[in-house]
Amino acid sequence: MTVRFEGRVTRGGWTLDVDGLDIGEGVTAVVGANGTGKTTLGRAVAGLERLERGRLEISGNVVDDPASGVFVPAHLRTVGMVFQDHRLFGHLRVIDNVAFGLRRAGIERAAARRQAGEMLERVGVDSETWSKRPAALSGGQRQRVAVARALAPEPDVLIVDEPLASVDAAGRARLRSLLRDAPASQVLLITHDPVDVATLARRLVVLDAGTVASRGSVAEVTASPGCEWAATFLGANVVPGQAHRTSVTTGSGLVLTVASEADGPVYVTFPAHAVTLHRDRPAGSARNTWQAELERVDVDGERARVHLAGPLAVRADITRRSADELELRPGLTVWASLKATELTVVT
Amino acid sequence: MRPGAATRPISDIPEGPLSQPGTPARPISRLPAALTWVGFVALGMLVLPIVGLLQRAPWSALPSILSESEVLEALRVSLIVSLGATAACIVLGLPLALVLARRRLRFPRVVRAVVMLPMVLPPVVAGTALLFALGRRGLVGQWLDSWFGVSLPFTTAGSVVAAAFVALPFFVVTVEAALRQAGHELDEAAATLGAGAWATLAHVTLPTVRPALVAGTALAWARALGEFGATLTFAGNFPGRTRTLPLETYLALERNPEAAVAISLVLVAVALAVLVTLRDRWMPS
Amino acid sequence: MAGGRITDHRYRRRAAGLAVVAVVASMSMIAAGCGGAAGSRASDDIVVVMAASSLADVVETVFEGRSGVTPVVAGSSTLVAQLAAGAEADILITASGDTMERAVSEGSVRGEPVPLAANNLVLATPAGNPGHVTGLDDLTRHDLLIGLCAPEVPCGALARHALDEAHIAPSTDTLEPNVRALATKLSLGELDAGLVYGTDIARAGLSAVDAPELQDHSNRYYIASVSAEPSAAVQAMIQDFTSVDGIGTRALHEYGFGRP
Numbered sequence: 001m002t003v004r005f006e007g008r009v010t011r012g013g014w015t016l017d018v019d020g021l022d023i024g025e026g027v028t029a030v031v032g033a034n035g036t037g038k039t040t041l042g043r044a045v046a047g048l049e050r051l052e053r054g055r056l057e058i059s060g061n062v063v064d065d066p067a068s069g070v071f072v073p074a075h076l077r078t079v080g081m082v083f084q085d086h087r088l089f090g091h092l093r094v095i096d097n098v099a100f101g102l103r104r105a106g107i108e109r110a111a112a113r114r115q116a117g118e119m120l121e122r123v124g125v126d127s128e129t130w131s132k133r134p135a136a137l138s139g140g141q142r143q144r145v146a147v148a149r150a151l152a153p154e155p156d157v158l159i160v161d162e163p164l165a166s167v168d169a170a171g172r173a174r175l176r177s178l179l180r181d182a183p184a185s186q187v188l189l190i191t192h193d194p195v196d197v198a199t200l201a202r203r204l205v206v207l208d209a210g211t212v213a214s215r216g217s218v219a220e221v222t223a224s225p226g227c228e229w230a231a232t233f234l235g236a237n238v239v240p241g242q243a244h245r246t247s248v249t250t251g252s253g254l255v256l257t258v259a260s261e262a263d264g265p266v267y268v269t270f271p272a273h274a275v276t277l278h279r280d281r282p283a284g285s286a287r288n289t290w291q292a293e294l295e296r297v298d299v300d301g302e303r304a305r306v307h308l309a310g311p312l313a314v315r316a317d318i319t320r321r322s323a324d325e326l327e328l329r330p331g332l333t334v335w336a337s338l339k340a341t342e343l344t345v346v347t
Numbered sequence: 348m349r350p351g352a353a354t355r356p357i358s359d360i361p362e363g364p365l366s367q368p369g370t371p372a373r374p375i376s377r378l379p380a381a382l383t384w385v386g387f388v389a390l391g392m393l394v395l396p397i398v399g400l401l402q403r404a405p406w407s408a409l410p411s412i413l414s415e416s417e418v419l420e421a422l423r424v425s426l427i428v429s430l431g432a433t434a435a436c437i438v439l440g441l442p443l444a445l446v447l448a449r450r451r452l453r454f455p456r457v458v459r460a461v462v463m464l465p466m467v468l469p470p471v472v473a474g475t476a477l478l479f480a481l482g483r484r485g486l487v488g489q490w491l492d493s494w495f496g497v498s499l500p501f502t503t504a505g506s507v508v509a510a511a512f513v514a515l516p517f518f519v520v521t522v523e524a525a526l527r528q529a530g531h532e533l534d535e536a537a538a539t540l541g542a543g544a545w546a547t548l549a550h551v552t553l554p555t556v557r558p559a560l561v562a563g564t565a566l567a568w569a570r571a572l573g574e575f576g577a578t579l580t581f582a583g584n585f586p587g588r589t590r591t592l593p594l595e596t597y598l599a600l601e602r603n604p605e606a607a608v609a610i611s612l613v614l615v616a617v618a619l620a621v622l623v624t625l626r627d628r629w630m631p632s
Numbered sequence: 633m634a635g636g637r638i639t640d641h642r643y644r645r646r647a648a649g650l651a652v653v654a655v656v657a658s659m660s661m662i663a664a665g666c667g668g669a670a671g672s673r674a675s676d677d678i679v680v681v682m683a684a685s686s687l688a689d690v691v692e693t694v695f696e697g698r699s700g701v702t703p704v705v706a707g708s709s710t711l712v713a714q715l716a717a718g719a720e721a722d723i724l725i726t727a728s729g730d731t732m733e734r735a736v737s738e739g740s741v742r743g744e745p746v747p748l749a750a751n752n753l754v755l756a757t758p759a760g761n762p763g764h765v766t767g768l769d770d771l772t773r774h775d776l777l778i779g780l781c782a783p784e785v786p787c788g789a790l791a792r793h794a795l796d797e798a799h800i801a802p803s804t805d806t807l808e809p810n811v812r813a814l815a816t817k818l819s820l821g822e823l824d825a826g827l828v829y830g831t832d833i834a835r836a837g838l839s840a841v842d843a844p845e846l847q848d849h850s851n852r853y854y855i856a857s858v859s860a861e862p863s864a865a866v867q868a869m870i871q872d873f874t875s876v877d878g879i880g881t882r883a884l885h886e887y888g889f890g891r892p
Contacts (some may be wrong), residue, residue: 482820601785615696
């Protein structure tokens, strides 16, 4: 049960050229800067774009192969899609939006509505909302309905385009857990959000200028991101914790001070270059400073990426010269510090 | 979820459209006062001739004039012709609107201009053009005549064709604009949910543009009901067959102007009743 | 506050005034466009001739290039109505005795009406007579498409009268609202036979079929001076149409009109 993609797609002047990509079970995150072809990849798999050349297989069936004239249209593929702009049917009630795919599969109305209701409960849309029209919903509610609608017909492959952009805090955690255990065997998660990658993705595909820059497990791709954008994006540290006002207590007990107030479970994110390293305890502010064990140093050109263990498993990007001056080597104990203003709290 | 756990059983959710949300408070007018005045003057220009008609109406003689067999017959022909033409507009116009809105055409501007031509063509010219095309000696009509023995001029079917020709653009233009505005995004979403081309059309595309379908149908029908020149030129004028209310009115004007006014009143009343009903029921105001 | 109110009122009044002026101006333009042509005389030297629209070709032939004449062509009843409404003209030519009679009884025409031409009812077919029509009886054939003028208009009234007298019940397919529309449909071959005026035969390129029953059924044209004491120029012009070899008489003949 995999998606095999090899070939070229052109959409609105952009070209995506993939030299052979296997998307396995579980959640695969597709990341890349804007205009690198992430959405085009998703649309091609869903059958909304045709390959110019190449071949696309889903679960062992060829669904697009221009050379032999095969093209299975979108409605005959077992691929569901959650669109960035929701695309709910304005003339249908919430429950009938979700029942839509089931009805098309030949399930009669009452049964389809019953299953749709179950799916809506799973995504956390309460039954008072079911008879409303999409226009009456908040952005977060619409997004959840869109996810429920795509999941209801139980597709083999689920494509989710920027899923968490417009969802409120409570909904985000719920949607994440839903996507993690989605009934679809494969989820293609097109995202901009490092937290999505950190919490959901089993594998990563990095797109850069219409080609695959890197692919593999999250660890493999993080080690070899393939392009500058991905290096920065994947260098971002994501630390879960419990927030109370401007303090976030991390799993190890280390308390981080942040600039914005929050309460409850959160993720604290910060770029790798925001971490400063010192041989001795830095003077001045004692906040957001901790002692860490240096695990490994990857040198890439002028940049050195330092992997730290200890209370927080984080990455720090420093210049190669600083790394030489600090005489960094694995096993060394260093001081790490972070400015509160560099930290982003994500609920 | 257990069945029945919902606060409201699913079977209770009605199928029909939701009631309209309450009318929002009227915003403070930002219109220049002069514009408002001119707007009302324009309204006056539309209403004044109708008032003129009402003022000259032979109210006491109305029942006897309108129960004349010729008038009733013309009313019957008018209803058959206008409803037939409206049906033709829907059956032919909907596919055309879909093609115009969804397909990539080679010369889209030219094609759209051609679609709108009957709107600007003087109806008599439209009728003559129809004779050239579909008449017994016409471009296509001669083959219809010699192969199938079908001749459209001077038949009720011919009146329907003429009325449909002039009414079609009203339907197509209205529906095409709505389809363009709706975009194809919802169609794509339907496809990823397993809806084929026909299912998408029936369950997503058409329901989405329903107000425009209703408006286009109403406009086409109104145009067909009032159609005079093209019908007369192409289909002629014979009581019970091709003489519609507008033709009856025109001839009555020569014979008895009072009767002409009375018959026009019927046209105005029928059209007004249908358009007002449609607006209230189907078109979001 | 008070000042603001006053300005506001003034503004409103001015705006309303503008709108009214605009509408009145546009309406008067429309009125001028519609009625202005009706026989307003540029000077006393110019003779204004009002003629029925079926004489359009004749009038053009007679008066083309001639100075001192302004022809006005419209339907007979329209011309009579315009004269009654005060339009100035010197000569009136109508397509029927009825309309001339009305002009005389309304006092618009004070000269003596004289018949100048007749337009005979003719059994017409498309050029070449594809339906093989041989006489008035063929108007009852159901295999032919037959057109007449509607009885509400003169040519239709005439046709009905003639057919009634001949005891023929035609199998009519259309009752055209004017004779030109009927002639056009005949010339296009959409109709096989119909009753039109003699003048339409040549104009529309039709074939005429001999029908003795129609001999005495024609429309008479009348000419009259508007004034009781016509000028010499007006008298001469009437002569052109009434004398046997007048330029108008010849033109009438040329376009298919018969003698009165």
